[in-house]
Structures are given as C-alpha cells and as structure tokens.
Amino acid sequence: MENFDVIVVGGGPAGLSAAISAAKAGMKTVVIERGDYPGTKNVMGGVLYTQATAEVVPEFWKEAPLERPVIEQRYGLLSGDEIITAAYRDPAWSQEPYNAHTVLRVKFDGWLAKQAENAGVMIIPETVVEDLLYKGDLVVGVRTGRAEGDLGAKVVILAEGANNFVARKAGLASELQSDKVAVAVKEIIALPQEKIEDRFCLEPGQGATIELFGDSTDGMLGTAFIYTNQDSLSIGVGVILNQLIEKKWTPNDLLENLKSKPYIKRLLQGGETKEYLAHLLPEGGYKAMPKLYRQGVLVTGDTAMLVNGIHREGSNLAMTSGRIAGKVAAEAIKSGDISAQGLSIYDKRLRDTFVVKDLHTYRNLTGFMESNPHLLQVYPEIAANAMHRFFTASDTPKGEGFKNIAKMAFEKHSKGAIFKDIFRAWRALK
Numbered sequence: 001m002e003n004f005d006v007i008v009v010g011g012g013p014a015g016l017s018a019a020i021s022a023a024k025a026g027m028k029t030v031v032i033e034r035g036d037y038p039g040t041k042n043v044m045g046g047v048l049y050t051q052a053t054a055e056v057v058p059e060f061w062k063e064a065p066l067e068r069p070v071i072e073q074r075y076g077l078l079s080g081d082e083i084i085t086a087a088y089r090d091p092a093w094s095q096e097p098y099n100a101h102t103v104l105r106v107k108f109d110g111w112l113a114k115q116a117e118n119a120g121v122m123i124i125p126e127t128v129v130e131d132l133l134y135k136g137d138l139v140v141g142v143r144t145g146r147a148e149g150d151l152g153a154k155v156v157i158l159a160e161g162a163n164n165f166v167a168r169k170a171g172l173a174s175e176l177q178s179d180k181v182a183v184a185v186k187e188i189i190a191l192p193q194e195k196i197e198d199r200f201c202l203e204p205g206q207g208a209t210i211e212l213f214g215d216s217t218d219g220m221l222g223t224a225f226i227y228t229n230q231d232s233l234s235i236g237v238g239v240i241l242n243q244l245i246e247k248k249w250t251p252n253d254l255l256e257n258l259k260s261k262p263y264i265k266r267l268l269q270g271g272e273t274k275e276y277l278a279h280l281l282p283e284g285g286y287k288a289m290p291k292l293y294r295q296g297v298l299v300t301g302d303t304a305m306l307v308n309g310i311h312r313e314g315s316n317l318a319m320t321s322g323r324i325a326g327k328v329a330a331e332a333i334k335s336g337d338i339s340a341q342g343l344s345i346y347d348k349r350l351r352d353t354f355v356v357k358d359l360h361t362y363r364n365l366t367g368f369m370e371s372n373p374h375l376l377q378v379y380p381e382i383a384a385n386a387m388h389r390f391f392t393a394s395d396t397p398k399g400e401g402f403k404n405i406a407k408m409a410f411e412k413h414s415k416g417a418i419f420k421d422i423f424r425a426w427r428a429l430k
C-alpha cells in the first residue's frame with residue numbers, strides 16, 4: 001500500500017486548494033478524482049471570486065483560462081412576462097484587482113489541477129474513493145474502487161462535493177434532505193462575442209451577470225442566472241428539491257420555463273446549445289453544517305455545506321476551506337498530533353473567516369423563505385403591477401396614482417400581512 005501524508009478525496013476547488021496548500025507546506029499529497037480529469041464532473045454557474053482564488057494561486061488571472069471579468073451585476077424580478085431590473089456596474093472591475101471572473105469549470109479546474117501538479121501533488125483521476133480505511137478507530141487511508149487500490153495517509157481531506165457518500169460513511173455528514181439541497185440545471189449556449197457585448201452593453205472582453213427571481217422559478221424557492229463567457233452564455237436555474245417534487249416539474253421544465261420568458265429569449269436569440277448539465281447544490285447553510293473534523297479527517301467545501309446561496313458564493317467558500325484544511329493538515333502532521341483535538345484548529349480557523357461568519361448571518365433566512373413560499377409569488381406580482389402603474393402615462397393625477405398603487409398592493413396582500421412579512425424578514429436577518 002502506497003502511503004501519503006495527505007489524501008484529498010475530490011478534485012474540485014476545495015480539494016485542489018487543499019492539495020496545493022498541503023503540498024506547498026511540504027506534504028506528500030495525492031488528489032483522487034472520480035472524473036476523467038478535474039473539471040469534467042463539475043458544474044457551476046460560473047462566477048469565480050478573485051480574492052479567495054488569489055490566496056491559493058497568487059495572480060492567477062495572468063495565466064488561468066478565465067472567460068470575462070465581471071463588471072456588471074444585474075438583478076431581475078420576473079412576474080409573468082414582466083421584469084424589474086436593477087444593476088450595478090463598475091468598469092474598474094475589468095482591471096486588477098478584479099472582483100470576479102466568469103469561468104467554465106472544465107477549463108478552470110483542469111488548469112488548477114496543473115497548478116497542484118506543479119506544486120508536487122499527484123492526481124489520480126478516474127478513481128472513486130469508496131470508504132475510509134481504519135486501524136481500530138483510527139483513520140489510516142482510503143479504499144478506492146480499483147483493484148489493490150488502498151492508499152495510506154496521515155490525514156484525509158474530504159472534498160467530494162454535494163454527494164457526500166464518504167463523509168456519510170465516516171459519520172461526518174448526514175443524508176441530504178430534500179429541503180436542504182437544490183437541483184440546478186445549466187446550459188452553455190454559444191453566441192458570437194460581438195452579439196454578447198452588444199446585448200449586454202459591454203466593451204470587448206468585459207462580462208456581466210444576471211440573477212433572476214420570482215417567475216424565473218415559477219415562484220419556487222431558488223434563483224436563475226445568465227452569465228457571459230467569451231463566446232457563450234451560461235444560463236441556469238436551481239430550486240429546492242422538495243418544491244420541485246411537490247410541483248411535479250422536471251429540472252428541464254425549469255429551464256424551459258426560464259427560456260420562454262421574453263426578456264430571456266431575446267438575450268439568447270440565435271444561440272446554439274452546446275452543453276447541458278445538472279448538479280446538486282447544498283443549501284442547508286449554517287444549521288446543516290456537519291462536524292468538520294475527526295481524528296485524521298477534515299471536511300471541506302460543498303461536503304461541509306459551505307455554500308452561501310444568497311450571494312451566489314460557493315467556489316470561494318470551497319477554496320478558502322480547502323486552503324485552510326491543507327495548511328492545518330500539514331501543521332498537525334508536522335507536530336505529530338492528528339487527533340481530533342489536534343485537527344480541531346481547522347474548525348476554529350474556519351469560524352474566524354467570512355465562510356462561517358456569513359453562513360451564520362443568514363442562518364435563519366432559508367428557513368424563513370421556505371416557510372413563506374408566498375414571498376416569491378405575491379411580491380413579484382405586486383412590484384410588477386406597481387411599476388406598470390408608475391411608468392404608464394395616463395390622465396390619472398400622480399398623487400391619486402400612488403394611492404391606487406398602495407390600494408392594489410393591500411388588496412393583493414393585506415397591510416397586516418405585509419408588515420408581518422417585513423418584521424419576520426428583519427428577525428430572520430437579525
């Protein structure tokens with residue numbers, strides 16, 4: 001049996017970041033990835049955040065296969081065929097220090113894996129880790145699906161994404177609950193560069209993102225998105241699994257509903273679908289985070305439920321947790337203490353970062369949204385109706401128009417109910 005200091009299960013952003021930081025600290029490190037190569041099994045809307053990535057590979061933007069720097073972030077609230085949008089644009093984001101870039105994971109993860117190899121990491125693709133190996137109670141390595149595929153390690157870092165089979169077997173995660181996981185579907189639609197730049201009002205090379213709420217998910221708890229790549233658009237939509245089941249929709253129904261909206265149709269017009277992808281996205285947040293360590297094991301990224309759906313952040317939480325896990329593993333191995341106590345510093349360090357602090361801030365929000373499904377149904381309709389009246393020129397005096405808007409809103413949702421929603425939302429964020 002070949003022995004390593006650190007074995008990383010999964011070659012996504014969490015696993016590769018963990019491997020890079022462990023290898024840079026002098027550890028003999030291997031990443032085991034079930035896909036043909038890192039990136040081939042991975043799905044993401046596509047926004048990669050600069051700060052977290054640069055902490056793993058400084059100045060990565062000089063070499064990494066990135067699509068476009070994001071200079072505009074737009075939000076859209078859909079109600080039927082109507083849409084209300086709000087956008088923030090900062091052209092300075094097209095230069096260093098960038099805020100974020102769009103990426104295609106198959107290219108980016110492949111590149112990140114090369115950086116790991118350059119740092120001395122061995123990557124074993126096309127191999128599934130089936131379980132941890134134990135000597136008594138002690139974790140001493142992993143069992144893979146290959147013949148004679150046992151590998152020894154002092155520390156195993158679990159970065160297997162949302163499908164947390166190994167973590168579950170190790171008692172470090174529980175089965176995914178249908179109210180704590182979203183199903184997301186995505187298409188990559190080829191479109192010439194100039195068309196993308198015209199449609200999104202961008203200078204050559206610049207990028208934009210749109211997040212869509214309300215009827216983009218037909219009122220289900222979730223969001224949709226459109227991101228600009230160099231010569232394609234990434235369009236996708238994700239909703240909480242139990243709501244999709246209740247509605248008896250397939251993931252494809254979600255995408256077709258989104259693509260049928262006039263605003264979206266126009267953005268996609270003439271495009272050709274190149275890829276269709278689907279994936280799970282952990283949405284349990286802070287309250288669903290599993291125990292992050294035990295003797296010889298650390299849990300990172302999506303496996304640890306580290307996704308901030310409100311801000312569409314996951315890759316940065318994955319990379320930050322992976323980077324810290326790799327460093328903690330190396331320190332623990334060097335100090336000769338890989339006990340649960342020795343590795344508990346990982347939990348403490350992660351809690352001191354934005355990763356856990358942000359999840360803690362939103363700890364009540366998903367539950368609040370889920371127990372109030374009307375929020376994504378009633379309010380988009382009220383808002384669209386109000387905007388329609390506000391922007392329609394008529395012979396109704398403006399003062400009377402405002403009163404009519406208030407009357408319409410309170411007819412659709414009583415004054416008391418609106419105040420109750422505001423109070424509950426405030427309490428959920430407190």
Ligand SMILES: Cc1cc2nc3c(=O)[nH]c(=O)nc-3n(C[C@H](O)[C@H](O)[C@H](O)COP(=O)(O)OP(=O)(O)OC[C@H]3O[C@@H](n4cnc5c(N)ncnc54)[C@H](O)[C@@H]3O)c2cc1C
Nearest residue numbers: 010012013014034044045046047129161184301302314315
């Ligand atoms: C549709 C969608 C849109 C998203 N959009 C964004 C976005 O725009 N920005 C953002 O920051 N985040 C986004 N996210 C979230 C982001 O993709 C994840 O948070 C991030 O990829 C988590 O990284 P990870 O390394 O933990 O897991 P993953 O990227 O899922 O990597 C896990 C890896 O482990 C491998 N693996 C699993 N089990 C085993 C095993 N037993 N043995 C060997 N290998 C195994 C898998 O093949 C995979 O390569 C999005 C997610 C989805 C689904």
